Amino acid sequence: MHKTVTKLADGRELIYYDAGPTPRDAADRRPLEPAASASEIRTDPFTGDAVTIAAHRQSRTYHPPADQCPLCPSTGDRLSEIPDADYQVAVFENRFPSLADSSAAHVTALADGPYALTPGTGRCEVVCFTSDHRASFADLDEARARLVLDAWTDRTGELHADPAVRQVYCFENRGADIGVTLGHPHGQIYAFPFTTPRTALALDRAAAHLAATGRNLYDDVLAAERATAGRPDSRVVTAAEHWTAFVPFAARWPYEVHLYPNRRTADLTTLDDDARAEFPRVYLDLLRRFDRLFPAPAPYIAAWHQTPRPARTELALHLELFTLRRTADKLKYLAGTESGVGAFMNDIRPETAARTLREL
CATH class of the missing domain: 3.30.428.10 (HIT-like)
Known part of the structure; x- marks a missing residue:
């Protein structure tokens, strides 16, 4: 596995995973503002469960046309989250994360009542399994599936190295009935600052x-x-x-x-x-x-x-x-x-x- 780490225009991290050394030097040409999030974690006083409030996600991308998919490679003037013209497996910080370290600067404590509130710090990543918009994970060959496994493993190790992260959760949602908002084959990784219920x-x-x-x-x-x-x-x-x-x-x-x-x-x-x-x-x-x-x-x-x-x-x-x-x-x-x-x-x-x- 060969790993290339770069940055998107707003400062978010983008990581390419390739089966072998592959030049990855395309720059993100989009005029993006620096990424910032304002999530908070509230504790349910009756169950102790942590509930994340991420109101900024209401404006996230929702079922775009296939020719405007943000997970497809960039081609010509159609610029996406992936600056390269092709890729094997790509992982990047979510543009609309439920959890992000930048949330720490945006939370005001609520002191009334028997309540606990903390900043929604952590990390949310998107894992693109293939550049082929029409494919699914089941369409991958064994070599590509192994590369995805290696990417999951690498991200688990790096995220768990952060002392603020308690649990790393890799998952895939597939299909509109599940609630998927992007049709491109992809999964996600959440680095939680708490142990999930x-x-x-x-x-x-x-x-x-x-x-x-x-x-x-x-x-x-x-x-x-x-x-x-x-x-x-x-x-x-x-x-x-x-x-x-x-x-x-x-x-x-x-x-x-x-x-x-x-x-x-x-x-x-x-x-x-x-x-x-x-x-x-x-x-x-x-x-x-x-x-x-x-x-x-x-x-x-x-x-x-x-x-x-x-x-x-x-x-x-x-x-x-x-x-x-x-x-x-x-x-x-x-x-x-x-x-x-x-x-x-x-x-x-x-x-x-x-x-x-x-x-x-």
Whole structure:
């Protein structure tokens, strides 16, 4: 992997990742003002959850025409976030970030009531998987998928090196039904200054399991799922030498798959070489199965769960892939029970979903 770091016209960082040395000297010719954000993090007094308020994002780019896509390479007078005429993988600071260090200068503390408020510091990055606007991650070859994995890993290491960052979250939203506002194949990386609510809850559950059994919860879950591989009621979708993909026992989404490395590790930076080499084949296979679920490719979220800082041994790196679509023409909406009290209701048995995905 070859990495080139440069700056956009407003001072934001842009990083090119190439399979080998590639000249990257095109300058951003846009007349942009210096980037600044004004986010704040408010703590819910009843749950302790951190909620980010980022009102400046209301003006962000929303479903532009394909010929005005800000993630396509720059060509002629059509200038985008990528100054070069082509690229392999590119990562840059979001122009409309939910979290940014510049937020520290814009927050005024609210002292009334039992409330806590802090600046919305952190970092939000955009990861462009390919310069091809019409492609998707599933269309990539294994070499390009590996380059994306290397970019995720590099960014995780650099962002975790910042003592103000507690959790690095790499993810992809695909499809208008998910809420994607740019059609170009891309993902995002958030560097949070706090441990996210679901991760904090998972930490508590894993710590309780360790105290009660002396064993790691993620090891026990993976062993239980792998033990059923080959049975008709198995939730395993695919079991490779270094990775296992399975539908979780208490799946919340119609089609939801968790992908675990068979050797537990904390985050992408500590993933071993064998698992890195095998990941592209296994992950592309899963994405292509999701594309075959319905007549049109399924909208999905793909989310890397990594151990937050300070380091804890209870959690394990894994990827969560799920779609909101439950049939070809029906979505799984977060309605009264899910949105109101966080109680998920799933219309498809996890064992049925796993069998469907295995058979595709």
